[in-house]
Amino acid sequence: MSKENDYLEINRQSWNNRTDTHLTSDFYDLDGFLKGNTSLNSIELDLLGDIKGKSVLHLQCHFGQDTISLARLGADATGIDLSDKAIESAKQIAKDSGTDAKFICSDVYDLPNHLHQQFDIVYTSYGTIGWLPDLDRWAKVIARFLKPGGKFVFVEFHPVVWMFDNDFEKVFYHYFNSGAIIETESGTYADKTADITQEYVTWNHGLSEIINSLIQNGLEINSLDEYDYSPYNCFNKTIEFEPKKFRIEHLGDKIPMVYSVVATKNQVSN
Numbered sequence: 001m002s003k004e005n006d007y008l009e010i011n012r013q014s015w016n017n018r019t020d021t022h023l024t025s026d027f028y029d030l031d032g033f034l035k036g037n038t039s040l041n042s043i044e045l046d047l048l049g050d051i052k053g054k055s056v057l058h059l060q061c062h063f064g065q066d067t068i069s070l071a072r073l074g075a076d077a078t079g080i081d082l083s084d085k086a087i088e089s090a091k092q093i094a095k096d097s098g099t100d101a102k103f104i105c106s107d108v109y110d111l112p113n114h115l116h117q118q119f120d121i122v123y124t125s126y127g128t129i130g131w132l133p134d135l136d137r138w139a140k141v142i143a144r145f146l147k148p149g150g151k152f153v154f155v156e157f158h159p160v161v162w163m164f165d166n167d168f169e170k171v172f173y174h175y176f177n178s179g180a181i182i183e184t185e186s187g188t189y190a191d192k193t194a195d196i197t198q199e200y201v202t203w204n205h206g207l208s209e210i211i212n213s214l215i216q217n218g219l220e221i222n223s224l225d226e227y228d229y230s231p232y233n234c235f236n237k238t239i240e241f242e243p244k245k246f247r248i249e250h251l252g253d254k255i256p257m258v259y260s261v262v263a264t265k266n267q268v269s270n
């Protein structure tokens with residue numbers, strides 16, 4: 001099987017391989033999280049609004065900090081992720097922190113075979129769609145799991161960021177989806193010097209591809225916003241110009257780093 005066709009297994013191993021390092025990293029600050037810190041940033045907190053009593057499906061939840069943070073805000077939260085190691089850790093952290101967030105190990109596309117309810121909100125954020133080859137299938141899953149009138153909240157790194165080489169010195173990748181990108185990295189964004197190496201398969205997706213996939217699957221776009229900073233220090237050559245706001249030092253505010261979409265599922269849809 002080609003590496004592109006085997007992307008699910010390669011990426012599952014890749015994320016399983018990162019999980020232990022992430023659990024002990026300063027980046028994810030699990031100790032602080034267990035003491036009650038939220039992992040959610042002001043961008044998504046503002047877009048989510050009051051979620052008390054709402055059912056929330058969190059796609060690509062990694063080891064569950066955001067899902068548990070949603071539950072701490074009073075949501076009935078379910079997180080799903082491809083990595084069995086991440087989901088195992090998520091369940092343990094939920095237990096240790098006394099929250100009843102639920103977790104399911106599944107590929108996004110395969111979720112309709114594992115979950116059968118619909119939700120008030122579908123949420124996904126920061127480092128998600130790059131792992132998926134086909135956004136039409138992604139948007140179909142979002143539409144399938146939203147109640148009619150339900151809200152999709154999406155915050156993601158901007159496709160412009162993925163055009164650059166690791167040090168943001170030159171345009172290296174296509175802005176548009178030009179097929180699978182197969183690479184091997186040492187370390188991880190949460191600990192760049194960690195002694196781990198993993199192969200992975202990703203895809204770049206331009207804004208029109210993203211937005212049209214949602215529109216074509218019955219979602220009405222309520223807002224699209226772009227931000228000239230990242231709330232995470234996960235790139236090289238960054239500067240923290242305000243607390244929890246990072247830019248590429250030599251690019252300053254010249255490029256967008258994050259965008260957000262809020263969309264509503266058509267009331268008459270199934």
Ligand SMILES: C[S@@+](CC[C@H](N)C(=O)[O-])C[C@H]1O[C@@H](n2cnc3c(N)ncnc32)[C@H](O)[C@@H]1O
Pocket residue numbers: 011015060061062063064065066080081082083086106107108109125126127128131132
């Ligand atoms: C960057 S992380 C999630 C970001 C999240 N904001 C965080 O930092 O906790 C991306 C997650 O996507 C998951 N993932 C990758 N491909 C997937 C797929 N096809 N289906 C479900 N989850 C997938 C990975 O296992 C990983 O946990």
